[in-house]
Amino acid sequence: MLKKTILVRSLSVAFGGAAVLAAMPAMAQQQAGENVQRVVVTGSLISRTDTETAAPVQVLTAQDIQRSGKTSVAELLTDLAANGAGTLGTGFSGAFANGATGISLRGLTVGATLVLVDGHRVAPYPLSDDSQRSFVDVSSIPFDAIDHIDVLKSGASATYGSDAIAGVVNIVLKKNMTGGRVNVEGGGTQHGGGQTYRASIGTGYGDLDSDGYNAFITAEFRRQDAIKTEDRDSYDWDNRDWRARGGNNINLGAPVQRLDANGKPVSTVGFLTHASSPFLYNPTGAKVNGSAALNPANYQFLDSNCNFNKYMADDCIVRDTKGFIQPKTQNFNVLAGFTKKLGNDWELGLKASLFRRDSLNNRGMGAVYSPASFGGNTTLVNGVLTPGVNRIASTLFAAGAPVGGGGIVNNLGSPARLYGYIPGVDGTNTLDNSSKTTRFAADIKGTAAGWDINGGVGMTEVKSDINYSGYIDRPALYSALNNGSFNVLGANDPAILNMVSPHFSNELTSKLNYLDLIGSRELMQLGEGPLALAVGTHWHKRKQNSPPADRTLTGQVASTSAFVIGDETNTAVFAELQANPLKSLEAHVSARYDHYSSYGHSFTPAANFKWTPTKQIGFRGGIAKGFRAPNPAEVGNAGSFFTFNAIPDPILCPDGKTTTAGNQINACAIAPPYVQITNKDLAPEKSTSYNLGMILEPVKDLNATLDYYHIEVKNQIVTAAGNLPGFVPNFVRNAPAPTEFSDGNGGTYVATAAVGLPAYAQSPYVNTGSTKTSGIEADIGYKWRMGEMGTLRANLSAAHTISYKQIAADGTVWSMAGTQGPSVVGGATGNPKDRAQFTLGYIRGPLDVSATMNYTSSFSTLDPSVGGTSCDSSAADVGGRLYFQGVTQPANYCRVSSFTTTNLNVVYKLTKDLSLRGAILNVFDRQPPIDVGTYGNASAQTAYNASLHQAGAVGRFFSMGLTYQF
Template identity: 65%
Template sequence: MTFKLKSMPHAIAILAATGALAGMNPAMAQQQPETAAMQRVVVTGSLISRANTETPTPVQVLTAQDIQRSGKTSVAELLTDLAANGAGTLGTGFSGAFANGASGISLRGLTVGATLVLIDGHRMSPYPLSDDAQRSFVDVSSIPFDAIESIEVLKSGASSLYGSDAIAGVVNIKLKKQFKGTRLNAEYGDTDRGGGRTRRTSFSTGIGDIDADGYNTFITAEWREQEAIKVAQRDQYGWANRNWLSRGGNDLTLGVPTSLNGGLTAASTPFLYNSATAAQGNPNPGATNPANFRFLDPKCNYELYRAGGCAVRDEVSNIQPATENLNVVIGMTKKLSDDWEIAFKGSLFKRDSINNRGVPGAYSPNNFAGSTTLVNGVLTGGVNRIANTRFAPGAPVGFGRTNPFGQAASLYGYIPGLAPLNTTDNTSKSTRFSADLTGSAYGWDVNAAVGATRVKVDAEYSGYVNRAALYNAINQGRWNVLGPNSPELIQEVSPTFSNRLETTLNYFDLSGSRELMQLGAGPLAVAAGVHWHNLKQNAPPSSQTLNGAVASTSAFAIGEETNSAAFAEIRATPITNLEVSVAGRYDHYDTYGRSFTPSANFKWTPIRQVGVRGNFARGFRAPNPSEVGNAGSFFTFNAINDPILCPNGLTSTAGNVIAACGQNPPYVQTTTNQNLSPEKSKSYTFGIIVEPMRGLNMSLDYYNIEISNLIVTRAGNDPTYVPQWVRGAAVPTTVSAGGTATTLATPIVGPILYGESPYINAGSTQTHGIEADVRYRWRLANDLGAVTANLSAAHTFGYETTVAGTTYQLAGTQGPSSVGGATGNPKNRAQLALGYNRGPLDVTATVNYTSGFSTKDPSHDAVDCNSTALNVGGRTYFQGLPQPLAYCDVSSFTTTNLNVQYKLSENLTLRAAVLNLFDKEPPYDVGTYGNAGAQTSYNASLHQAGAIGRFYSLGLAYQF
């Protein structure tokens, strides 16, 4: 069983060399002085406190110092680089996400819905907009750096202790318990390539010492502003450029007529096109006849248009959205006696982000198929349909212009004065109030907690077009197709509207632990507790979506769940150096019923330097309000060729409807399935811990997780599913006349409006692999400082998905591409941090590595190179052309971050950081759809650092 990280040979060599050097030269690797016995603490993954932090289940701990040394400026950026974070992760660069602007973690590639995120060991209200309209998750993008004491990542299933959504593991973000003194911090950062300027300031102050004074009160406040990075600021790079001609593909530049659009597309200035056929009196119909064009602005003419001279540069699509964060945490801890203390915390995390999907909307040249509405389970297609948007001879074309042709004319162009298409300005406010009472009574260590949490999103939508209002204004001569138009008229045509979405989660926890007796070689310890929480999700559809005035803005979900649970854990040392524990949890969800989940762990240390550990656990995930409440969503899955209107997928075949070739049909996640059963899981880990010398600690753990009864949308997950396409009326549309010629004709059937895709329980997923962790610290001779090396790495042996009895191997592929923006499923991820500290100087270099993977997804019939760009990512880069082999695989990606801190004085610290030190570009990924709106071809979840480019930051911190 070999484990290679081929792109990190130098990093691994450095680590091995330093370890060997320390072993051979004890003078250089001096022993650290003996330290006092460690204080007993509760480590994530157990209810019982312990002195030994090497637990039976693998836990990765990031301290506040680790966080500061990372050079990152947000928790979302920090957690994205975790080696255990895999397929389905949700990054802020995914502009087309249902939950755009938010960020979620996907341990072991099992999606954000299987990873539980806790704050101080307790639940937090999830983001109101679920990932892919289904998976509930906690947004980690707003949690402030300075308030964090540590982050513990439990890389093992933990449903038996924490609940149904801990199948893949737990991320526990621990906030500071106390803060003494005052700390001021200011940072400024910018990119090499333009955009992305970041400013951050924070203030923390606290009084009192819990041990000496019996109390502590503190407040931490942080403000962070990050400017957007536009695609236009990166379009000199191939992965951000729409013209693929030099790469063997199509030119997708906006405003350039090609065979894919039938030679007719909106350009930089509007034009009228004589769309009549020969039968309708046009002596020479088609897009190759200059006489059929009338450009309404002299900046463009037919010759320029055909030569690509009227192209439109996308100045608005984002690589990275603009965000602004304001975060406040207030904490107070009071000792009630020697044995009891109470702690209160209140926090407000506020994030503003602006996300959009490209240039303004375009006019509808021939017709408008209407919108689809879903109201209380009733689906209606073709709402506000306009059968004919062409203009009769002599008819007004808005603001004094008329159709100069003797036949009907179509209007092509972008609608002036509008916000970028489908723009959402999100203001997310996460509030949390908690009280924790801890103490000892009658031999029990008792923890009681109560909390109220809420996430509220105020979304303001713009860039959506009310087609009925638009064509009424044009036909009445009130709308200037070239602009400008009055703000009042723009609001009528493209209304700005808002919506409020929120979730609330209130909880109560009570647990106690104690040692009952001596059993064997150690104490028999027991812990037991109860948990209760009530979750309410109220994310209704927006008013303009509900009535069909505009296209769908997003998913909606309205529902509630109440969970009551009791749990217990027993730990014993039956023989010397053998620790065993068992735990179990009984849950009752009012949305579906009862479940019991057990787990068992062991840790055996035959000699002081070697330990063996293992874990077995069962788990489940209860259907959430998005799956069993009043909910629905509109989404596109992958590109298809309309089986009737474009059966062979070629726009050059006579009779094929141009828009029906390689289209992304809309699916409607219809009324939820009340009979859904919970997902069930079983997992186990087995590992070894080695500490051959003081300062060197190594662990290697094998994991195996299987989830059955998966809750999935039917499209793409049921091979027997044949969509029953709901079509609109057949109306005149652009049809291929053979080759590059087109004509206007009425096809035999109308366009696809939508297909239904309900949630079902189907199939299973099993993933297994190994995770390594190596930590080394040694002091150099002659007081030359200390050197540290920390390596965390993960290798996936297999990621098998079974659908309808057929098993597909997805490790090292783009699959499962139906979730999380087709983020890819690389087999290897690793992070190596090398540090040097001497006196006031602290230097850390961090290398992040992600292996390459194939763009294929065999579970979705993408089994060869030519099927990946269109069938997986829904991209038309090579539509109708052979896809070059170079784009069948995504290359590995390695970035290096450098962070330097220097204490100028006892109170003043200077920090400088360079992220992506060597300015590595992201590799091509034609299979991802996470940033399809911007038509970029990089993976925003795995390779966002490459798209941002080299980033510099400089900061000062003053503490007194």
């Protein structure tokens, strides 16, 4: 009794004991063991006894989650059949919102899917997807804190407001707990790396019915080790040498070559990456086979272990030993709750949670000398770019001039460029990302004056601390090289290394506080049932403070994270009417009015129906308006750099062909950096969605739903580059430099053009174009009760995209279903037409076995919306990858194969309270198919789709665990 009193008092103090407003609806189904009662389900404001609603809702129970064999919510939700193009996974380590995971229902990006916790809005991740789209990081939410997850696959802005265009994911946390539970488990991959450990404990006291209260606390620890790219480089999708596949060897140190029939280099397109042994290269020297880069006389290797003839040898190249397929992460999570019956049907619920995630994310090989592509840093402040800050006068070393310390001089007789790995500096640009999510929420519900009252108030915050390492302060580097204080062969003073490659950090915060109040009641009898009304109001204040890192602000270091500083206030009122004019017909009409401080107001109505002429068959459908409000990243003080598909320089290579006389060869496939500019005059995106479905239960224990959807999103907020027809960026160019030009006869010559290559271009956000998508989603479940032989259950969830069309402002229509696109808004994460998840389970006595198969269909690597219409060049056209630069891309790389993985989970109850669990993920060790069009993967080395095929890159994974309940 003493323990109970201490726990209750502690939780009461922690929450402040305030009896304040409670949960917005969508609080979902009742806890097991409660008496059958009316509940509010996701997508409606009015309570009901039938949980099969007029809108399609997929429910993942706590038992479903445990049977999945997964160890994180991010992994679980990524496999949803309805999750499509634009999904953000932890394998996409080069993303703006690195380390986080976001869900993209119907392939309409993470910005069009609203994620709620307990039916309430929460603070989004401080870094936006593609520096633009706000989303909730689901990777920080622990397994053991979840009661269930509702996935509403329907437009729901009339109920929930902005962002609910494609649907809603409502993660419902535990409401109460009695007794205790301890869980420990561990596992690892067959091919190395990825060891995972998880432990959790929870305990609760008090019975709501008999004691009038319940108090509980649960804590979870999870650690997942990294999988490096070198752990998988025996597979083609993780091998840089593409020569055996008809392409180039893009290992660090290899020029981008064309090869003859005997595999000998006959010409080069220039240097793609840089060798481990530092060397000087004379770009104006004598040519061999039309190229100066193939003449050994133009090289001066500064390390005697390497020379031109050993240029391709293993000891003369840099392997990517730091790149991550899966980042190292560590989670620590605590959830505490207290529920108290107040009398007269009133109930108070209080929750507090702290979810912390630490991850190490790779950004690619960066600590190399790369003067050819560097023309001086720039400063990005308040969306305005100031060029030439800390600019370097020249990156060439004159003939006879010293090159750093150690007595090394340029002996090539002409100005030369320095290439190679920078000694003593970690060869990887990395971001140690620590994210802490805190949430305090109070719920109250009861009845007053004939109204059922639900209210809620809460404070949420996500704070991310990023530590940068491996980045190069270019002005400091060339200053040290020119004054002789930096030795290119190593043995440098730590103080010099810290100056050249400084360690620095940044703090980012995102806050959202909310207030919800809803009242509902039956007004009168109408037809075969009551006419019910629900009315409510919502308010939230959001602040985002994600400033640029100080070294980026001063122009010393480039390519860190984007920045966003801004806020928004939203006030809304909404209502819903529900009626049963016929016994078999249920009708809903709802509407919402929102006012945003960032742009103005939106009005979004919706109507739904469900008709069940018999118990075996029913029909449902609806129409809904929706919107996505412009967020601080789009209208506030924000800025970022981005690149996407390769394009020809309009001046230096106007026809895009390296064989045309007078074309600068290295200008025919450039991926220029763009500076993203905000636009305070943006209007919200607007959508109209339709759905029509069937609900079938022909026999007992067999149920199925089949739903058709059609969504049109207009007035889309996109960057002008790649989306606004006729948009010609104003390139800011580097100074001209000697380089190779085509002579039109298969050879090259060295010259200096009138203009240099682009340094960057500006691209503002604009409202333009639209997207139309339609598809069919099915959920089928069957339970076969076999008496003493046990129970067999089968569930199929499948989604088929009928059409996905992107319409430009000039009326041009691109069909995206089954392609890589739209890569500009989807991160080239792929847009397969079909995804499915099939689960087969068997229970007999203490044995519970589940097998889950996840299927993703094939798709092409083309993206016509960015000009990627040729199988000869889709790697460069769409993903900007240079696997086949200078050669014709083989036709078999124009398509990404289908991918299926099977997961097995087995639970055996050793005793009433002790259970043993074993799981194998990717049982058949399926490797991911090669995808040359994506850039949404672990690094430039890998050629697989991390958003769709991450399980294949991880490989077969084994885990075991024990659970004890008391």
